[in-house]
Amino acid sequence: MLLVHDLHSGYGSGTVLHGLSLQVRTGQALAVLGRNGVGKTTLLSTLMGLVRPRRGSIRLDGCELAGRRPDQVSRAGIALVPQGRRIWPTVTVHEHVRLAVRGQSWPIQRLYELFPNLAHRRHQPAGNLSGGEQQMLAICRALATGPSLILLDEPSEGLAPGIVSHLATAITEMVQSGLSVVIVEHDLRLAYAVASDVAVMVRGTVVHTAAVDEFRNDHRRAHQLLGLEA
Amino acid sequence: MSAVPAGLGYARVSLRSGALAAAIAVTLVAAPFYLAPYATTTLTRMLVFGLFAASLDLLVGLIGLPSLGHAAYLGIGAYTAGWLALHGLTSPLALLLAASASALAGLGAGWISVRSSGIFFLILTLAIGEIAEQIAQSWTAVTGGSNGLYGIPAATVGPLTASDVASLYYYVLGGFGVGMAMLWSVSASPLGAALRGIRDNKTRMRALGYESTRYELFAFVLAAAVAGFAGGLLAAQQRLVTPSDLGFTTSALALFAVVIGGSGRLWAACLGAALIIGVRDVAGLTVNGHGPLLLGLLFIAAVYLMPHGIAGLPRRRK
Numbered sequence: 077m078l079l080v081h082d083l084h085s086g087y088g089s090g091t092v093l094h095g096l097s098l099q100v101r102t103g104q105a106l107a108v109l110g111r112n113g114v115g116k117t118t119l120l121s122t123l124m125g126l127v128r129p130r131r132g133s134i135r136l137d138g139c140e141l142a143g144r145r146p147d148q149v150s151r152a153g154i155a156l157v158p159q160g161r162r163i164w165p166t167v168t169v170h171e172h173v174r175l176a177v178r179g180q181s182w183p184i185q186r187l188y189e190l191f192p193n194l195a196h197r198r199h200q201p202a203g204n205l206s207g208g209e210q211q212m213l214a215i216c217r218a219l220a221t222g223p224s225l226i227l228l229d230e231p232s233e234g235l236a237p238g239i240v241s242h243l244a245t246a247i248t249e250m251v252q253s254g255l256s257v258v259i260v261e262h263d264l265r266l267a268y269a270v271a272s273d274v275a276v277m278v279r280g281t282v283v284h285t286a287a288v289d290e291f292r293n294d295h296r297r298a299h300q301l302l303g304l305e306a
Numbered sequence: 307m308s309a310v311p312a313g314l315g316y317a318r319v320s321l322r323s324g325a326l327a328a329a330i331a332v333t334l335v336a337a338p339f340y341l342a343p344y345a346t347t348t349l350t351r352m353l354v355f356g357l358f359a360a361s362l363d364l365l366v367g368l369i370g371l372p373s374l375g376h377a378a379y380l381g382i383g384a385y386t387a388g389w390l391a392l393h394g395l396t397s398p399l400a401l402l403l404a405a406s407a408s409a410l411a412g413l414g415a416g417w418i419s420v421r422s423s424g425i426f427f428l429i430l431t432l433a434i435g436e437i438a439e440q441i442a443q444s445w446t447a448v449t450g451g452s453n454g455l456y457g458i459p460a461a462t463v464g465p466l467t468a469s470d471v472a473s474l475y476y477y478v479l480g481g482f483g484v485g486m487a488m489l490w491s492v493s494a495s496p497l498g499a500a501l502r503g504i505r506d507n508k509t510r511m512r513a514l515g516y517e518s519t520r521y522e523l524f525a526f527v528l529a530a531a532v533a534g535f536a537g538g539l540l541a542a543q544q545r546l547v548t549p550s551d552l553g554f555t556t557s558a559l560a561l562f563a564v565v566i567g568g569s570g571r572l573w574a575a576c577l578g579a580a581l582i583i584g585v586r587d588v589a590g591l592t593v594n595g596h597g598p599l600l601l602g603l604l605f606i607a608a609v610y611l612m613p614h615g616i617a618g619l620p621r622r623r624k
Contacts, residue, residue, distance in 0.1 A: 124513055150515035162510050164503065175499050176514045221515055 077102050078123075078225055078256065083132035083142075085122040091130070092118040094280040100225065105247070105257040107267035107288070109302060110277035116260040117159060119277070120227045123258070124156040125149035136225060151178075155223035159230045161214040165203030169194050172202060172217050179222035187216050190246060208239030215246065225256040232263040244269040268292055276301045334479060338472040350475045352583045353482040354539045356576035359563035360489055361532035366561070367570035368493060369525045370505035371420070374428050374557055375435020378415070379408040379530035381442060381552020383537025388455040388547040389448065396462045401481060401538035408534020409527050411438075416526030420519055435557055442549040454548030461542040474543060481539045485532050489572050492528060501525055502570075562601070566608045568615025577616050 078100040085093040092115040100106045108116050121127040123134060125146040134142045141149050163172065173184055173194075188195035191212045197205060202213055211231055218226055228247070232240045240263065247270040251257055261267040267274070267288075274291045276284040284291075284301060291298065338346050358380050365371045383404035390400040419430045442449045449455065460469040461477050468477035492498050503511045504518045512518055541547050550556065559582055567578025585604055590597020612619060 126509060126513065145517070146509070146512040147515050147517040150513055156513050158510070158513075162507060164506055167503075171499060174496065175503055178515060217514070 077137060078258075079133070079135040080123070081133040081135075083119075083122065083134065084130045085118060085127050085132075086130070087118075087127065092280050093122060093129075095132070096277070096281045098275050098282050098285070100256050100258055102224070102256055103251065103254050104273065105251045105259065105271040107271035107274045108258060108260045108277060108282075109264070109267065109274055111303060114277040115280040116277055117229055118280075120156060120229050120258070120260060123149075123227060124154060126156075150221055150223075153222075153224040154227065155218035155221050155225070156227045157211075157214045157218045157229060157231060159233060161210050163202040163210055163213055163217070166201050168199055168201055169205070169213055170198040172213055173198075173220050176217045176220035178220065181222040182219045184220070187219060190219075190249060191216050206239075208235050208242065211235060211239075211243060212246065215250075219250070219255075223255070225258065226250065228257065228259040228261070230260060230262065232261060232266045240266055264292075338475055343471045346471050346475050348583065348587055350471075350478045350543055351587065352576075352580040353478050354536055354543055355560070355563070355583055356579040357482050357485045357539065358533055358536040359560045359567070359575040359579040360486060360572045361529045361536060362560045363564045363567075363569060363572055363575035364489055364493070364525055364529040364532070366564050367572075367575070368498060368505065369501040369522055371427060371522060371526070372561065373419075373431040373529075374554070374561070375415075375431035375433070375438070376529070376533055376560055377552045377554070377556035378435040378438035379412055379533035380537040380540065380556065380560075381438060381547070381549075382411050383408040383534025384541040384547040384551050385442065385449055385455065385537075386534070387538035388458045388541040391458045391461070391541065392455060396459050398461075398463060398481075400461075401535055404538035404541075405531045405535040408537065409531035411534075412527045412530025413523075416523045416530070420522040420526055432554070432557075435552065435554060439549050439553045442552055449547075449549070452549060454546060454551075455541075456546045458541055458545040458547070460545070468542060478539050478543055481535065485535050486572065486576075488528075489532055493572060497521075497524075559601075562605055564615075566605070566612070566615055568612075568617025571617045574615055574617035581616075 080096060080098045083093050083096040084091060096119065098106070108119065110116055118127060122129050125141070125144050125148065129142050132142060133140060136152055136154060139152055141152055141154070144152070173187060177184055188198070193209055194212055194216055197209065202210060205213060215228070215231070231243055235243065244266055247257060247259070251270065257270070259267060259271060271288055273285060273287055275282045278301065284297065286294070337349055341349065362373065362376045365373050365376070386407040387400045387404040390403060415431070415434045419427055419434070422430055443452055460467050460474070462468065463477065466473065468474040500511065500516055500521055504516065504521055508518050537551070540551065560579070563578035563582050564575045565578070566581060567574035567576070582601060585600050586597035590600055593600065608615070
């Protein structure tokens, strides 16, 4: 279980997260929603240890992670799939996975079963993959580290609708296997398809949490928080 | 540092490249039989400098840390092996001790340096190299001061003495093979892949659980150890070690060898080193000893005509 309490974080002299708190249960998929610039990516970067928090607590299964280095956070069980994928274009699919694989929870064979397209293209440089396959590879690489919580930052960015539905299937399978997921996503269809709960951020803090079904039917609140038309 | 070979470098030796490597090995082993003594001596110098340049390429090409003071570890190895030989240890054990001394120095210098990056890393390595040269100049009781260590006895392997041109060549060739095998085994292993991953995207590798500083320090120490091993070969080859062996010019020439050969490929650094020795020591003699001038012109031409070095030429022609 992830417990975040009173998290303050930012860059330089600017503060982006202002006392954010949230909770993700084991096996839960939480969609973090919000308009541009509210601090969603900063939240994920801070959880991963890429941005050092100024105050607050990040506890994963009882272990305090606030202020830890990214490699320590990774070994504690959090993995990040960054916005823009950040794959190595000249490196083959298999090398990506082999470089990341750790522990026994997600052996390479299991990863290729979840992403059969990658298995077929394992010897190809990642730069030759389609956008959807590159996103699958970024997720595959993160899973290979054997996390208990995976952070997905805009996984549908730049993908065709057909590919997004494949992505939703893969994420749902990950959740069903017991993995906790935090997904930051602008495509609400994907967010609603994979998450059981939503947390809405405004100006660096979570202002509303609800079950997905409750939130998607509450048009007035969605409009108020996200600017969506009813 | 974006001019990288495809892939992170796990061992994938094709039949063609294996055959080429075997042909080069045979050519090198047979060299004393078809080369004149002076040419064999030049080739011996090329092998020593080639191994040194390849050790620098481990830093520059594999993990993206361009050092301006790498000759410090060549020199420490050379002084160690030279001093040991003067005190009776002429066996290959002296090479291992030379490598160990340089590794130890690399551990201290690397611990300071790898926490910095960019221009700060360059300046720190340059400063450490200059300090090493000053110590070599002033610690006369051990290093011989500006005169250096001279009269170093020939290296020995069991009952054999590497005193003539051919036997010395084989001694250096053997050492070159051992050093290159060590570099290649690291480069082609998952560890080498991790080093390349850190070079290309340190943040991503840290997020995958790699503590990048530890890997950078490992690469720094290994590069220093192999440079020290090459330094041991240098002492055996020159029978003389002077402060200039660990000076900035030597570091700069090694970096030049890596750039002109093409960073990220160990064999290319050796090729660049051979070219430099050839231009400086052979072609330079034909223009009234203006080898350094030729080297300068070569460097300018290489930067404009071969931005990815010699190793990048086949890719460019495609």
